[in-house]
Amino acid sequence: MIESLSTFKPVVATVALALMWLIEGLIPMFEGRRERVGHDASNVALGVLNALVAALLFAGATLVATEWARANSFGLLNWLGVTGVWGFVLGFVLFDLWQYFWHRLNHRIPLLWRFHAVHHADRELSASSGLRFHTGEILLSSVARLAVLPLLGMTVGHVLVYEAVLLPIILFHHGNVGVPAGADRWLRWLIVTPWMHWVHHSDYQPETDSNYSSVFSFWDRVFGSFRLVRDPRKLTLGLEDMERAEWATLPGMVAMPFRKQRARRRHAASGRPEPGR
Numbered sequence: 442m443i444e445s446l447s448t449f450k451p452v453v454a455t456v457a458l459a460l461m462w463l464i465e466g467l468i469p470m471f472e473g474r475r476e477r478v479g480h481d482a483s484n485v486a487l488g489v490l491n492a493l494v495a496a497l498l499f500a501g502a503t504l505v506a507t508e509w510a511r512a513n514s515f516g517l518l519n520w521l522g523v524t525g526v527w528g529f530v531l532g533f534v535l536f537d538l539w540q541y542f543w544h545r546l547n548h549r550i551p552l553l554w555r556f557h558a559v560h561h562a563d564r565e566l567s568a569s570s571g572l573r574f575h576t577g578e579i580l581l582s583s584v585a586r587l588a589v590l591p592l593l594g595m596t597v598g599h600v601l602v603y604e605a606v607l608l609p610i611i612l613f614h615h616g617n618v619g620v621p622a623g624a625d626r627w628l629r630w631l632i633v634t635p636w637m638h639w640v641h642h643s644d645y646q647p648e649t650d651s652n653y654s655s656v657f658s659f660w661d662r663v664f665g666s667f668r669l670v671r672d673p674r675k676l677t678l679g680l681e682d683m684e685r686a687e688w689a690t691l692p693g694m695v696a697m698p699f700r701k702q703r704a705r706r707r708h709a710a711s712g713r714p715e716p717g718r
Contacts, residue, residue, distance in 0.1 A: 450605045457609040458485070461568035461616045468619040470635065471674060474565055479689070481569035486691050488572025491579045499583045503600065506591050516594020532599040534657070539589050541660040543582060544653040553581065555698040561649065562697065564679030566642050571615040575698060610656050614638040629658045639673045644681050
């Protein structure tokens with residue numbers, strides 16, 4: 442089963458990315474995007490690099506940590522005695538909750554933000570932006586996850602199922618797709634949608650520091666970080682002072698956290714509406 446899921450995950454990601462790329466060309470929300478191929482190729486290259494690093498350094502460690510928890514009946518799921526389908530469901534929800542808090546920490550702790558800002562610096566948001574995370578962020582999150590997984594009592598199967606679901610949803614809510622407002626409204630009662638996540642990629646800090654959820658959108662409502670704008674096309678995406686030459690290429694993205702000029706978010710009030718529903 443584990444081998445099947447390991448093979449299934451990259452296939453799902455590839456198909457979802459190709460489908461989103463086609464839709465973005467047909468019905469974009471943000472018009473006038475140029476050099477789509479070069480922009481997306483750089484993001485995908487960084488995503489592939491991260492996948493290779495994670496597989497090389499953490500696949501074995503993840504298996505050891507989760508198997509130890511299973512063999513020693515350690516972790517929340519084991520203590521509660523929740524197994525089978527309900528174990529998968531509860532593990533999925535709890536791990537998504539962890540993802541929410543980890544994302545918030547990436548916006549609060551300067552060291553984590555230094556790496557996470559590479560993701561936010563993308564001014565031409567698209568589905569490929571869902572793969573644009575600095576390798577340093579992947580390393581830090583993977584180390585943290587090695588502690589979280591045994592505490593939750595999750596198995597490798599739980600992790601692979603979560604990632605197989607997470608990847609298409611991440612590509613979807615980063616996508617430059619003209620989703621009708623009504624459809625987005627219904628979808629975002631359960632999952633994170635483009636209208637939600639575009640706000641998170643605004644360069645205005647009260648908007649950047651909102652909508653942290655990964656799969657389930659209700660975490661932002663529960664913890665008071667949910668925010669919308671009436672017209673996403675009026676958002677200024679990216680980060681202040683990050684010009685194209687600084688963020689577009691793979692070498693530029695890798696070097697960005699180590700530059701003296703830090704990525705910034707606008708703090709000045711700009712007449713934004715209050716958080717929506």
